[in-house]
Amino acid sequence: SDALPSPSPADALKLIINASKGELKKSKESLRASIKIKKSVYAGSSNACAKTYAQHMSKASHVNTDLYEVLNNLKENGSQASKEVLELEQKSQSLENEITDLTNCLELRQQTLVACEAFFAANTNSLDFETASNAIQVYREVRDKTSEPALAMADCDARFREVEDALVKRVLKLYEDAVSVGDLEGLSDLTPLLGTLQLADQGVGLYLRYSKAAIMEAISVDVDVDVDVVGEDAEMQNKSNNNNIMAQLAKIFNGSVTHLRHHLPMVAHALGGADGDVGLVQLVNVEVEKRAVALLREFCKDRDLANLCARGEYVSTQIEDRFIAGDAGSLFLLFGHNEDGDNNKMNSSSSSAHAVGDARLLDDCGFSSELGEVAELDALLDESALVLQYTEAYERFIRHAAEEVAKTRTHRHRLEHKTKTQEEKSTTDEHEIEIIARHTELNEIVAEIGGNYSGLERTLMMGNMQRAFINGTSSDSRNYTELASISASSTHVVGSKALQTSLVEETFYAAQRSTLRAFATGHTGTACAAANFCADAIGRVLLEVLSKRAEECAAALKPGKGLLAGQGGLSKQALAALSTVGIQATKGGENSDLKRRQVEDGIARACAAFNDMEIAVVYTRQLETQFQNEVEDGFPAGDLTEQLVMCIKSLRSKADDLDAASKQSIEGLSQQILPRVRAIVNEAVGQENTGAAAMGSVTVGVMSNSNTxxxxxxxxxxxxxxxxxxxxxxxxxxxxxxxxxxxxxxxxxxxxxxxxxxxxxxxxxxxxxxxxxxxxxxxxxxxxxxxxxxxxxxxxxxxxxxxxxxxxxxxxxxxxxxxxxxxxxxxxxxxxxxxxxxxxxxxxxxxxxxxxxxxxxxxxxxxxxxxxxxxxxxxxxxxxxxx
Missing domain, CATH: 1.20.58.1970 (Methane Monooxygenase Hydroxylase; Chain G, domain 1)
Structure with missing residues (x-):
């Protein structure tokens, strides 16, 4: 006995458990065999009774008393068999319950032992806290399924409660210490234990206290500013302040998003039962909104966005009135129109006309005086777009996080109450909660900035289009380039010398740049406004300018009175028509070859006005496709995105309007040419109104003074x-x-x-x-x-x-x-x-x-x-x- 080691209490307990399990198994098998025998006996007796009943039924017509006797015997035998089977079933169920209670009792003792050993070992190894917590969780689950007699038989509940209380106090103490010192590693180890130990309610408050301190540190708006640079002048100071605001916003949004992405999964897993994930999302949003709104209001105030937008609206209205509201004098000077057909008179008055025209061209409808330099406004719009982009990115993230938390919360509550009765559900199920309000203060300030931004973006687009109109109608040959695409298959090379002006290119570049910058903000309302402004500018302003310009050029091409030769060749009015297309006519007596080249250039430039309308149709359809691709790639699916798509589709009708205007302008050009076509046909068939008489079937005539x-x-x-x-x-x-x-x-x-x-x-x-x-x-x-x-x-x-x-x-x-x-x-x-x-x-x-x-x-x-x-x-x- 001295040589053999004494068994430990744990080993002795395991031996007892294994022996008990063996005895229980044998008892269960014996009980099942007894039940099987009884059922066979019942089946045999039932068959015998049925046979007896059949025999007596054959004699029932002769002796009624035998029938009653048989029925009574059948009833007594069947009732006795049923009672015996029922008793056996009750004994089986009782034995099953005893086996379950004994198994639970042994499991409770084992988990208590594991919890005790892990808790005392946790003094030297913090990982054993998890083992002890898991043992306590299992103990609680088994205890809820164990009867009172079995609990009394286990005789370990008191010991378990001592270990449970000690572990809970220990974990809470360590958790409070980790929160107070901001120990992230300690919190990461201890937070999952809170859910296991059913301490989520106490842990949520502690964790949110830590999170608030961590968030305030992460989104601190103190950004270093170079005091020497700021103090140089007001312009540099404003620029530095704006850069400071942008850096502060970036730090606020990035810090909050990083904190939420790092902590939310763990909080949802460990503290979700106490709505810890809901509290964390709300806490982050409140802290971010409080600081971001203050910075955005400061940005609006420093840049005076509201006042600047009002002035921009005035400028936009002036530009539209210039090109749409029937200011014919401005348009005629813009297109170089001169109704005087006398070349000498045109040259003599050219200096005064050019002086007035230059004044008109230099007039930018108050853009410079009201809004300053284009580069300054463009820089402001870049900053505003960046502000909206930052805010929209954060808004999408926080609302997506809130949506996912709400889904998880709903699913969690369904799992918790799926075993309850309908009555219990009606009293225990919680209603859906709104984690983040539909309209927040941050949304309001962003909407204000977006409205001012879109208005200024429209003004800048209109200003750039105005410059494109002026540059595209100037006499500078650099504004004329070869037509973008020529596809001719006829013997005469159609369009081989076709030109287009820079007007359409610059106009669509301005519209594309302004609209895409608004799309880059990600803010759907701002993008909708920009798409509508773009469609309106193309469908109204550009259409009107191109139509009037084509009308002027069609008049300049009129045969005999314009750049195309009539019956008597080119007239003085043809040379005067060169001014319409921006070419200074050569005085009489100078080189005829130069005049011919000038006329050909004039025809090419006049035709470029019609080509511009054709190119505008193509560009408008391409712009619609590009905007739709941008929406598919950069905006989430939803009602607001569908509204944006509908705004973009309005460009399709604008393209149709441009196409109709292009056809109408060509019809106008054709009407200018048709009188000369009729004269050619009349001359060829012998019906010209020149006093010539019919001369028989074959006639020899004089075509002109010099040609026969x-x-x-x-x-x-x-x-x-x-x-x-x-x-x-x-x-x-x-x-x-x-x-x-x-x-x-x-x-x-x-x-x-x-x-x-x-x-x-x-x-x-x-x-x-x-x-x-x-x-x-x-x-x-x-x-x-x-x-x-x-x-x-x-x-x-x-x-x-x-x-x-x-x-x-x-x-x-x-x-x-x-x-x-x-x-x-x-x-x-x-x-x-x-x-x-x-x-x-x-x-x-x-x-x-x-x-x-x-x-x-x-x-x-x-x-x-x-x-x-x-x-x-x-x-x-x-x-x-x-x-």
Whole structure:
């Protein structure tokens, strides 16, 4: 016995526990076997009773008394068996409860022993606090499931309470010491124990006290300032103060976010049951808001944002009135307009006109006097945008943290009460709480700064656009560059010399820069205001400027009176029109080559006004796409973001308005050209108003005082000899097309392909109408109809050759775009029928695309000398509906 070591109390307790578990297992197995035997006996007796019942039932018709006896026996035997089974089940349940109580009793003793050993070992090793805490937590869970007799049998509750009280006091003391000295490492070790020991309520107050001190230290707004630099002058002092404010805001927001990101997960885990995570988020937000609002108010006061924004609104209104409200004199001077066609008078008065024009151009609508230098305003907007960006980033973070805490809190409460009855839930479940108010004082000051910022951003954008308008219409050749994109596929290189001004580039750069800076703040309200201001400036101011500028340039291109040659070449008014596009005309007698170059440059600059409108449409659509991408990348999903997207989509309607204005301006240019086109056609077909008389089918005439040429006029009343003669030389159509090229090529080479096609279609449409009118005055033979068909085909080929878009490469596409040419083609088809009976078939096959009315068809068919008018009238008497 001396050689064998005595067992320790823990080992002895473990042996007792293992032996008890073995005895319990054997008892349980014996009980289950007994229950099984009883059930088999009950089943056997039940089968015997059923058999007896069947035998007696066969005799029931003979002896009723035997039936009652059988039923009574069955009832007595079944009741006895049921009682025995019920007793066995009760004994089994009682034994199960005894086993559970004994198991819990042993578990309580074991956890008490573990807690005691860990607590006393914690004097030398702080990690044992966690072991002791876990043992206490397990003990509490087991104790709640253990009956009173079992607790009495365990006889360890008193010992456990002593250890529990000692551990709680010890942990709270250490936690208070760590809070008082700001021991972060100690708090990190002890905080998780508070939740385990059910000390979250006491720990929340202590932890928030520590957090407040830590936050105040982290977000301290004391920033070092160089006193020597500040004292130099007021400007440097203001700049230093602003830099100081920005640094203070950055320190406040960064310090609070860092503290929250570091501490919130641990607090939510350990102290969430006592809403410690809610308290921490609210504490951080209150402390940050208190200091940030004070700094932001100081920023507004130092920079006088409200007063500056009011002055900026006045300047913006003045700029809009200058370009929108009908100040025609300002616009005419801006575009260099001069109504006086006399070149000498223009040159003599140029000095005074330029003096007034320079004064107008130097007038910036009070921008400099009200707002100072552009660089200063731009720097202020950079600072304001940075303030909004800092604040919005913090706002998003703190509200996201509050949202996640609220979700976690709701989930936690559901888990705590999921086992309670509905009545208990109604009294114990807590309502949702608002961790951070929907509208805070910080939100109010940010909204104020955002409103002032967006107003000033609009003013700066309008000022930059005003400078772009002035620079884009100046005579400096550096403001004209090649068109951004040219896609021509025709034989004549459409748009090969097309130019665009810097007006559109600079305007859209100003709009893009101001709007993207507002987007960079992340503040949705500010971004919405900037997007609306951008769309308004493009859709109203830029549209008005480009439209009026295009109108002026269209007048400057008018053939005969402008830069395009008329019937008598260039007039003095053409030289005067150079002033509209910013070119100083050469005086009479000087180099003619120089004049020619000046006119060509003038045409190129005038066409640049139309190209600018085309480029503006493209840039507006690109701007919309860019803004939408910025929103997708930089703004969270929500109702406010959807509102911002709708503001951006308003640019789509502005692009459509610019496109419509571009088409309207080209129509205006076409209207300036069409009189000359009609004169060319009249001259070619022999209907010019020059007093020339008809000279037969073949005429030799004088075209001008210096040029003579053989010219065949329109004549389709041809015999064999006249038909051969007409095919031998160039007809009237060739001369007409050559004259049209001389008129249109100078602008076609300087317009974008789409605009060049529009002008070309308008010109050939006008020519086709004039040709149709001339055809109505001719007589046709069969050979003449063939000649007309050849001429129409030549005219269609000429038109398609000079159109850039592949849309017009087919006849159907050309006919859809230009109805007069479609009518010419149908007239040619109608005039070339061999028999009048074929007319109805032709018109029926072209049903839906036939543009000639019955009266028109009758008129043209009556021009054929070989068709009887009576038959033509009878054929087409039924009208359009019949065909």
């Amino acid at each position: 040429a053989s010219s065949v006029r329109m004549n389709y009343d041809l015999d064999d000899e006249a038909y051969e003669l007409s095919q031998a030389g160039d007809g009237y159509l060739s001369r007409m097309c050559s004259a049209l090229d001389d008129l249109l090529n100078p602008i076609r080479t300087h317009l974008s392909p789409r605009l060049s096609d529009a002008v070309m279609i308008a010109a050939v449409g006008g020519a086709a109408k004039r040709i149709e009118a001339a055809i109505r005055k001719c007589q046709f033979t069969a050979l003449g109809s063939l000649s007309l068909d050849a001429d129409v085909r030549q005219f269609i080929a000429y038109t398609k050759e000079r159109l850039a878009s592949p849309e017009y490469s087919s006849n159907s596409g050309l006919y859809t775009a230009c109805l007069p040419i479609a009518r010419l083609s149908q007239i040619s088809m109608l005039m070339n029928v061999a028999d009048l009976d074929d007319v109805a078939d032709i018109m029926r096959r072209a049903k839906g695309s036939w543009d000639l009315h019955a009266e028109d068809s009758k008129t043209f068919l009556n021009l054929r000398v070989d068709f009887e008018s009576k038959k033509v009238n009878a054929l087409l008497r039924l009208g359009d509906d019949h065909f």
